Amino acid sequence: MSWSQVQQSKDLYDQITLLVGSAIRLLCGEAGIFVVAKEAFDPLSHAEETFYRLSDADYRLIQTVGNGQPDIASPLVIRPLPLDMAARLSIANEIPEEQHTCPLEYCSLMVYDHAGVIGVLHFLRPIGRRSCFEQVPDYEEGAHGSMTVLPLFIAQFAAGLRSALRSQVLLREQGRLAAIFHESASGILTVDTEQRIVDFNPAMEHLTGWHESEVLGCSYLDVLQPQDRQGHLLEPDESPILQAFIRKGNVGRDMVIAARDGQLFDVAVTASCVLSSRGEPVSGILTVRDITREREQEEQRSTFISVISHELQTPIAIIKGYASTLARTDAELSPDMLRTRLQAIEEEADRLNKLVGNLLYASRIQAGGLQMEVMPLDLANLVEKVVHRFRVRSPGVTFRLDVPPNLPTVMADRDRIEEVLQNLLDNAIKYSPKRRVITVSCHATGDEVIVSVSDMGMGISLRDQEAIFDRFSRAGTFHSVPGAGLGLYICRAIVEAHGGRIWVQSELHQGSTFSFSLPRVEKAQLPMVVF
Numbered sequence: 001m002s003w004s005q006v007q008q009s010k011d012l013y014d015q016i017t018l019l020v021g022s023a024i025r026l027l028c029g030e031a032g033i034f035v036v037a038k039e040a041f042d043p044l045s046h047a048e049e050t051f052y053r054l055s056d057a058d059y060r061l062i063q064t065v066g067n068g069q070p071d072i073a074s075p076l077v078i079r080p081l082p083l084d085m086a087a088r089l090s091i092a093n094e095i096p097e098e099q100h101t102c103p104l105e106y107c108s109l110m111v112y113d114h115a116g117v118i119g120v121l122h123f124l125r126p127i128g129r130r131s132c133f134e135q136v137p138d139y140e141e142g143a144h145g146s147m148t149v150l151p152l153f154i155a156q157f158a159a160g161l162r163s164a165l166r167s168q169v170l171l172r173e174q175g176r177l178a179a180i181f182h183e184s185a186s187g188i189l190t191v192d193t194e195q196r197i198v199d200f201n202p203a204m205e206h207l208t209g210w211h212e213s214e215v216l217g218c219s220y221l222d223v224l225q226p227q228d229r230q231g232h233l234l235e236p237d238e239s240p241i242l243q244a245f246i247r248k249g250n251v252g253r254d255m256v257i258a259a260r261d262g263q264l265f266d267v268a269v270t271a272s273c274v275l276s277s278r279g280e281p282v283s284g285i286l287t288v289r290d291i292t293r294e295r296e297q298e299e300q301r302s303t304f305i306s307v308i309s310h311e312l313q314t315p316i317a318i319i320k321g322y323a324s325t326l327a328r329t330d331a332e333l334s335p336d337m338l339r340t341r342l343q344a345i346e347e348e349a350d351r352l353n354k355l356v357g358n359l360l361y362a363s364r365i366q367a368g369g370l371q372m373e374v375m376p377l378d379l380a381n382l383v384e385k386v387v388h389r390f391r392v393r394s395p396g397v398t399f400r401l402d403v404p405p406n407l408p409t410v411m412a413d414r415d416r417i418e419e420v421l422q423n424l425l426d427n428a429i430k431y432s433p434k435r436r437v438i439t440v441s442c443h444a445t446g447d448e449v450i451v452s453v454s455d456m457g458m459g460i461s462l463r464d465q466e467a468i469f470d471r472f473s474r475a476g477t478f479h480s481v482p483g484a485g486l487g488l489y490i491c492r493a494i495v496e497a498h499g500g501r502i503w504v505q506s507e508l509h510q511g512s513t514f515s516f517s518l519p520r521v522e523k524a525q526l527p528m529v530v531f
Contacts, residue, residue, distance in 0.1 A: 502517075
């Protein structure tokens with residue numbers, strides 16, 4: 001599609017001005033205006049009025065002269081213009097000096113054709129001057145009385161105006177469609193009957209990486225390489241556009257297309273057929289909408305239902321089993337066995353409570369309801385207390401603490417950062433079943449303080465590291481360990497809400513180091529360098 005329609009519309013408007021000016025000159029006029037009739041005016045046309053050497057103020061002034069209005073029976077109405085009024089017109093300065101003393105007349109010509117009235121041409125000319133169209137031809141005078149050729153002039157003028165106005169409306173419509181085509185957020189391409197690309201809008205360029213000039217004339221099947229959800233290339237007879245040609249209507253379906261670099265996208269396409277006046281297909285339109293994000297959200301919902309169902313059912317089943325055992329009247333349990341079962345119920349209830357709490361926490365984050373009380377925080381003291389609590393709770397794990405003296409104060413919410421530390425330490429213990437050594441270290445940079453939690457556990461593959469902080473995302477090596485995939489998502493939300501960042505460095509089967517940063521209260525002073 002071309003943007004040249006705008007320039008063409010402007011050129012066409014100039015042609016209308018030229019057409020009106022020529023008509024006024026042929027009628028021996030000096031200046032005037034053509035006013036389109038309300039019933040003939042189209043809102044898409046350029047303007048209702050076309051001026052020729054006449055200002056808007058002049059037109060308002062001469063409108064006060066006389067009450068006679070032209071009609072089809074008397075298409076030309078002529079009224080004298082008072083000398084004092086003529087002197088006040090700005091056009092008076094443009095009239096030749098020898099005509100200044102010549103009074104002017106105000107003429108109105110009704111322009112019409114077989115379809116109806118198009119408008120009225122108002123013009124000014126010296127009194128007594130007549131055009132050849134208003135004079136009676138010699139060969140017709142005896143037979144037709146005072147007949148003139150003015151109706152023929154009106155018919156020719158009306159034909160030119162009607163054609164120009166219709167063309168103007170068509171070009172404005174083309175410009176509007178071109179704007180929709182170029183500004184559409186959905187990808188749009190058009191093809192001929194051989195399914196070769198004719199148009200390729202910017203949204204398609206952005207989606208596929210192909211430039212329009214590179215794909216024009218190419219088969220759209222070769223460019224997009226459409227596939228079904230199972231990864232099988234569509235056969236030519238499965239082409240949505242070909243099906244639209246056969247059905248002579250619209251065809252919609254979901255499929256996968258390939259970008260220039262080979263990346264695949266889930267898209268929803270609608271193929272439409274443009275028919276000729278004889279009902280034959282002349283071109284096809286393919287509208288493409290990227291639904292990759294929607295697919296990811298669907299997969300997240302499925303993962304959520306699957307994971308949460310499993311994670312809820314496990315503690316509920318354990319609690320139910322132990323509670324049923326304790327409720328049996330024929331069961332004789334020793335105090336140690338009773339205590340063991342009650343502790344298991346308590347642990348599973350805590351696990352269930354933590355899972356529900358994380359779900360509520362994730363919902364609040366998603367809704368933007370995470371509130372914090374940020375203030376200066378002694379991070380070293382908080383880290384030491386949290387690690388001490390874990391040492392007491394997990395005696396089989398070795399904790400190493402590396403916190404430098406005089407660690408700078410940070411700006412943070414104490415309770416939220418404590419949650420981050422607890423989540424990272426819980427994960428380090430959970431995913432280090434064999435080499436149970438965990439190191440917590442802190443160090444300061446110029447603008448922030450960085451806390452790292454390192455383990456010697458399962459490790460995370462490079463592919464899984466990209467999505468490890470997303471909701472319900474769990475690395476492949478972690479699926480054997482209970483969890484809903486919400487802990488690191490919550491950690492990231494809390495750290496980023498503080499203006500910090502969180503990341504992971506890991507090697508599969510060699511352990512992981514999770515680090516996060518928090519802004520310092522006071523920035524470090526840079527050393528002075530003297531040259």
